[in-house]
Amino acid sequence: GIQVEQSPPDLILQEGANSTLRCNFSDSVNNLQWFHQNPWGQLINLFYIPSGTKQNGRLSATTVATERYSLLYISSSQTTDSGVYFCAVDNTGFQKLVFGTGTRLLVSP
């Protein structure tokens, strides 16, 4: 099946810093989503982005489908950005998402 790798596995930032999270996948995809899991376990959908670029406030994402990677940019990070960021892909057309192991982000004040 399709493989999803995320990097870096852990990231520590000072409040106000910018960061880039990467997701590589091993096959072409129908769907790619970025999620944020907060410390209480809630999984929040950030972007639905099988290709192209999207922006939502301080967050933006770019997926280059032909090169099989996606990037999540976080600008002017805040302590509330802490948590785990997951990339998930589907290559079946049935929304059977395969998750990476995540990037654990800690933003310190």
Next chain:
Amino acid sequence: DGGITQSPKYLFRKEGQNVTLSCEQNLNHDAMYWYRQDPGQGLRLIYYSQIVNDFQKGDIAEGYSVSREKKESFPLTVTSAQKNPTAFYLCASSLDRGQPQHFGDGTRLSIL
């Protein structure tokens, strides 16, 4: 408010006991999904359902069962055949194929 409701938030199971986790959505979504998350790991798909009265096995279906009798409900039963059931279980739904999935707040299941 529209959303996905999972209950209970915490559940304890005795050895040899079946337990059922509830997932209800009022988003009028056709598709629903169950995932399992182990500590420090990503989510893995247990079962999914594209329409009422139809469901398919995901990657780790052994020891689990589901039903989809109503569009808004997709309960998951963790049977005694699941030897390592302690995990965080998340339910999701999407409008249909090709649409983003949205998640409930999860149920933490532990073995007594």
